[in-house]
Amino acid sequence: MPIIFREPGWEPLRELEHLQRRMDRLFQSGFGLERAPWRVGVYPLVNISEDRDHVYVRAELPGVKSEDLDITIQDNSLILRGERKIDTEEKQVNFHRRERESGFFRRVVALPAMMQPDKVDATFKDGILTVKLAKPAAAKPRQIKVKVA
């Protein structure tokens, strides 16, 4: 009878996702290729960054009004929902170019660490949304002093 060794908490799908992310990073850094946006497939595209105390999620949402934007934190994910409206749609005008699009969007962003939902701050300036999340104390870097005996 074959014996299968299985570590507790082993999640094959998660492992695959991690591997894919690492491969993406490898391609990004080593071969000068970029992570293609179609890989994500959901509007809006987001950039996630961090400093010592906070995690920042940014998205480009030009022309979206702040009242049409809905930000929710659920468990360990950030949900961005909203609608982009274009005023000229009803007017009877002659178009030369039409590259801007209107429509609704819904994006779920998995947050890198467990967040405290009460410490979330969102700003919307010049069409860029910034969601600032405070890191929990456990996720912050700590300095450890070496005692001299």
Place this chain on the structure above:
Amino acid sequence: MAEKELQPKAKAEVPTTAERVRPGRVFLPAVDIFETPEALVLVADMPGVSGDKVALDLKENHLTISGEVGPPLGEGETIVEQEYFSGDFHREFHLGSIIDQTKIDATMKDGVLHLVLPKVEKAKPRKIQVKVG
């Protein structure tokens, strides 16, 4: 009108003609251009550009739009996941009709530039009355 879901799109980069002094990328803003009987209206998406960082230039019928963005990250921040790139915007147009340069109106709101270029009297469409002899 049926509800439409927005799809993500990578911003198109400007084909380089001259080397730039300022580091970073330059993108083509997505635009809508439409014509009313009185004016030519241009709407451009330039996220991250504030009103004082937009430069407009109209020479005869050659229109240049450019916008500068601030630093994409705050001090001491490091990127964890990057799906889009930040950069300045630049685009040029040849305008078909003659524009009244003194009456150009430009507003920048929520990262969208709204430019109204009024046509000069001569270029406006006129209805010609045919007299019955």
